[in-house]
Amino acid sequence: MHARHERILHLVAEGYVQTAKPVASASVARELDVSSATVRNAFAALEEAGLLQQPHTSAGRIPTSAGFGVYARDLLPPAPIPAELADALRRRFSQRHGDDLLDAVARAVAELSGYAVVVTVPADDRLHALEIHLTSLHARGLLAVVVLENGLVRQVRVDLDPGPDDDVLNDAERQLRQLTLPVAAVPAALAALARGADPELARTLDAIRAAWPAVTPPRHATAGLGAVLTEPEAQDPAFVRLIVERVERPPADEPVAHHGADPAAGDDGLDLSWDEALAMVRTGWRAGAAHGRLTLIGPARLRYRPALQVVAGVRGVLRADTV
Numbered sequence: 001m002h003a004r005h006e007r008i009l010h011l012v013a014e015g016y017v018q019t020a021k022p023v024a025s026a027s028v029a030r031e032l033d034v035s036s037a038t039v040r041n042a043f044a045a046l047e048e049a050g051l052l053q054q055p056h057t058s059a060g061r062i063p064t065s066a067g068f069g070v071y072a073r074d075l076l077p078p079a080p081i082p083a084e085l086a087d088a089l090r091r092r093f094s095q096r097h098g099d100d101l102l103d104a105v106a107r108a109v110a111e112l113s114g115y116a117v118v119v120t121v122p123a124d125d126r127l128h129a130l131e132i133h134l135t136s137l138h139a140r141g142l143l144a145v146v147v148l149e150n151g152l153v154r155q156v157r158v159d160l161d162p163g164p165d166d167d168v169l170n171d172a173e174r175q176l177r178q179l180t181l182p183v184a185a186v187p188a189a190l191a192a193l194a195r196g197a198d199p200e201l202a203r204t205l206d207a208i209r210a211a212w213p214a215v216t217p218p219r220h221a222t223a224g225l226g227a228v229l230t231e232p233e234a235q236d237p238a239f240v241r242l243i244v245e246r247v248e249r250p251p252a253d254e255p256v257a258h259h260g261a262d263p264a265a266g267d268d269g270l271d272l273s274w275d276e277a278l279a280m281v282r283t284g285w286r287a288g289a290a291h292g293r294l295t296l297i298g299p300a301r302l303r304y305r306p307a308l309q310v311v312a313g314v315r316g317v318l319r320a321d322t323v
Contacts, residue, residue, distance in 0.1 A: 001049075001070070007032065008042045009051055013063045013071040017301050020232040022060035065274035065300060072272050072304045081313030085112075089317045093287070097151030101287060102221035105294065105314065110224025112310045115298035116247050119285075120220040121152065122292060125184035127216070132176040134158075134169050134208075142169065144208060146215050148183070150290040156214045160207040164200060172204045187212050222247050233299040239277050246278060246297050270312060274300060281311050287318040 001009075011031055015023035025039040032039070043061050046052040051067035054060075063071060080086075089108060096104050102119045109117040131147040140161040146154040164172065175197075179189050190209040194202040225247050233239045271282045279302040282295045296311055 002042075002045075004032075005042050005046055006070075006074075008039060009046055009063065009067060010071055010074070012046075012052060012061050013068060013304075016062045017303055020301060022055055022062050024060035027060075062301075065279075068274065068279065068300060068302075068304070069272065072308070075305055075308055076270065078270075078305070078308040078312050080316075081309055086313060086317055089314060090320065093317065097288075097290070098148075098153055099219065099221065101151065101290065102219065102292075103223075105285070105318065106221040106223040109294065109296060109310055109314050110227065112314075113296055113298075113307050114224070114227050114303070115296050115307060116222070116224040116228045116243060118220055118222050118247055118295045118297065120218060120292045120295070121150070121290060123216045123218045124150075125216045126182050127289075128180065128182055129176075129186070129215075132173065134173045134176070136163050136166075136169060138163065144211065144215075148215075150288070152219060152290070154215045156211050158207050158211045160204060164204045168200045168204055171201055172208065175201075175205065176208070183212075183216050186215075228298055231299050231301075233277060233301065236277075239299070242276055243278060243297060246275070246280075269315065270308060279304075281307055283311055283315045285315050285318045 008028055011028050012023045015027065025036045025043060029036045029039045043052060046067070047054070047061070050064055051070060052061040053064050053067075055062060081089075092108060093101060093104055102121065106117045106119045109119075127148045127150055129146050130149055131145075133145040135143045135145070137143050137157070140159065140163060142158045142160060142163060144154075144156040144158055146156065148154065175193055176190075179186055181189055187209045190205045190212070194205040194209070197205060225244065228234065228243055229240065269283050273280050273282070277300055278297060279300045280295055280297050281302075282293060285292060285294050294311060294315065296307055298307070
């Protein structure tokens with residue numbers, strides 16, 4: 001792309017991000033100290049390339065999704081977050097595990113960026129259970145509390161009518177604690193244990209085996225939706241419906257694509273995509289044994305520079321040995 005055209009695209013993107021209004025050729029011309037005719041010619045070339053659009057007659061220009069992609073790619077890799085902020089985040093995340101860590105990460109990214117955030121952990125039946133506790137709920141069931149090695153705690157309802165007495169419950173819990181197996185292998189082990197057990201214990205182990213698949217569903221934490229709904233785009237009911245849907249129903253099993261077809265994928269592990277009026281910044285994250293995906297969601301008129309910096313910075317803090 002011609003250097004002047006690239007500069008004009010950046011000015012239009014930054015002006016639109018700041019004001020939520022189309023950027024006129026006259027304002028760009030003043031910034032570059034060139035004629036408005038020169039800028040209008042550049043606008044025409046950028047429109048023809050699919051990078052700018054004119055929302056209505058006599059208006060200025062705004063970037064298309066492709067235009068935002070070019071602009072955002074030029075911001076990669078983002079500047080590191082300040083050292084004092086990284087230290088504060090490490091303290092904030094320290095000693096947090098499982099769902100508590102997911103919530104803390106989602107809240108931190110939402111507060112720092114001003115956008116909606118979804119942090120997900122995929123279903124993973126390769127994990128081991130560190131602790132298993134069984135509690136009688138009532139005469140027709142019990143609750144299995146399973147602590148996984150990534151720190152997540154699963155509560156699984158086990159239907160059993162009539163419920164076992166305390167001796168059978170304690171025996172079943174002892175049997176479960178002796179299973180040093182991945183979660184995926186537990187049902188077969190329970191079936192084998194049930195075959196050699198007395199009838200009441202066998203009935204209890206079979207009921208736990210039937211409920212066991214609920215131990216490894218995907219999990220997600222969300223934050224920041226209210227902040228996005230203060231953006232000018234939220235005056236459009238269609239935008240509100242779209243972003244609420246994306247936040248409430250995240251595609252938990254969709255992998256983060258690096259170096260894929262998206263023009264804004266970068267070496268820093270960030271992936272940008274656009275969905276109608278939305279922009280999404282995604283990255284994989286890992287903290288100890290836990291791993292998943294972090295997605296920042298906002299309007300296409302995203303404050304890309306700080307948003308990219310925050311997502312990359314939090315990802316780096318989570319990967320540090322101190323968390």
